[in-house]
Amino acid sequence: MSTSMPFQTIGAQWALLPDGWHQNICIELDQSGTIVGLNSLGDQQTDIVLEVTVPGMINVHSHAFQRRLLGRTQRFGKPNDDFWSWRTAMYADVDRLTPQDQLEVSSSLFQELVNHGYTTVCEFHYAHGVQDKNSAEIPFLMSEAVINASQSVGIRLLLLPVLYQLGGFGERPPSREQRSFVMETEVFLGLMDHLKEIYPDNPLVSFGYAPHSLRAVEYDAIAALLEHREQTFPDSPVHIHVSEQVREVNESVLGRGTTPIDWLFSNFSPDDKWCFIHATHATKGELKKIVQAQVTIGLCPTTEGDLGDGTFPHAEFLAAGGHLAIGSDSNVCVAPTEELRLIDYQARMASRKRNAFKLDGSVGSGTYLYQTALEGGRRASGLAVGRIEVGSKADLVELTQNHPLTTGKSPDEILNTFVYGGTKELIDRVVINGSIVNR
Numbered sequence: 001m002s003t004s005m006p007f008q009t010i011g012a013q014w015a016l017l018p019d020g021w022h023q024n025i026c027i028e029l030d031q032s033g034t035i036v037g038l039n040s041l042g043d044q045q046t047d048i049v050l051e052v053t054v055p056g057m058i059n060v061h062s063h064a065f066q067r068r069l070l071g072r073t074q075r076f077g078k079p080n081d082d083f084w085s086w087r088t089a090m091y092a093d094v095d096r097l098t099p100q101d102q103l104e105v106s107s108s109l110f111q112e113l114v115n116h117g118y119t120t121v122c123e124f125h126y127a128h129g130v131q132d133k134n135s136a137e138i139p140f141l142m143s144e145a146v147i148n149a150s151q152s153v154g155i156r157l158l159l160l161p162v163l164y165q166l167g168g169f170g171e172r173p174p175s176r177e178q179r180s181f182v183m184e185t186e187v188f189l190g191l192m193d194h195l196k197e198i199y200p201d202n203p204l205v206s207f208g209y210a211p212h213s214l215r216a217v218e219y220d221a222i223a224a225l226l227e228h229r230e231q232t233f234p235d236s237p238v239h240i241h242v243s244e245q246v247r248e249v250n251e252s253v254l255g256r257g258t259t260p261i262d263w264l265f266s267n268f269s270p271d272d273k274w275c276f277i278h279a280t281h282a283t284k285g286e287l288k289k290i291v292q293a294q295v296t297i298g299l300c301p302t303t304e305g306d307l308g309d310g311t312f313p314h315a316e317f318l319a320a321g322g323h324l325a326i327g328s329d330s331n332v333c334v335a336p337t338e339e340l341r342l343i344d345y346q347a348r349m350a351s352r353k354r355n356a357f358k359l360d361g362s363v364g365s366g367t368y369l370y371q372t373a374l375e376g377g378r379r380a381s382g383l384a385v386g387r388i389e390v391g392s393k394a395d396l397v398e399l400t401q402n403h404p405l406t407t408g409k410s411p412d413e414i415l416n417t418f419v420y421g422g423t424k425e426l427i428d429r430v431v432i433n434g435s436i437v438n439r
């Protein structure tokens, strides 16, 4: 993490503001890394001048430890290899994970995320360690390892400690392989209390709640979690995996009499603080409820592709007023641009049209998708991020105009180049909370 003082003024030759591209902007920051002024850049000196400046991307769904599986779960022996067989391989890995491993894999992943243009990560943290069920010590050390990793890199973190208790629908007990995820409700609530006590008002660390999925928690546990949230971290985000797999949806219908998303709406009141992860197999009726309730959907296209989950109806959902965010999930891929690219290409292939989102041509589709994911990420993280505006955090990505792919292009063309054909080579500097963090 940068130990230098955060910048007080940042010049931007071009900046993507919520209402579009602006030239020669002076961004003023306060001591906490918050933007307090946006003016046109005249002759005044600024601490630094960035080229094409866009808000850093928000990664709304990551399981850091799964980065370790990359390359080891890409060999297939059985024709029906699927999500569930991948899960077995993941279980074998997580069972051995220690707090030191968690620190190492998270530090290295978070640096990669930053280098690729993510400035916030929402870590859906369920690798609590193989533990004594009556003690919060190991789970705390595992959470602390994720926090220490984020602090060493300088990435903004929303830590979502996960409540996981069951092996499947119908109150199936957890299997031995699931033991490192499992936590009694009281231990989980103690962990949340402890985190609040140890990390009050850290500018880069905040907390939210994550019932793992309806496969893994029952009504009483979710109710206890939400009640604790009201008391301890009111209005904090709630993230949950839903309807990723057809089998999961079918088991929910068998076990609970309805599909997972319908069940959530019947029993709780998901609102704009909630983020449903995947929702791949949401029905049309469920999507309507999601739009009405202003719940954000966290899509993880490269992981969903890697696991053969299925595709989400992106274009229809956005046209209906839905909110989408992106996540790297299993971290098979760490580039936000690849998530966005895949969303557009799936939509184009499904519609057999290039303008899958029926855009009016005012900005390129890369810019449109980038801004859509920023707004979704802002909602899902509950943080003042994803916008260059007064009151938001100075989390910025600088795209260079001096690369063979970008010279002579407009800022909009440069962002489109980044989304459709770019790599981190197009990123010059990444600023989080007013300090440079990429290496």
Ligand SMILES: [Zn+2]
Pocket (backbone or CB within 6 Å): 061, 063, 124, 241, 277, 329, 330
């Ligand atoms: Zn996940």
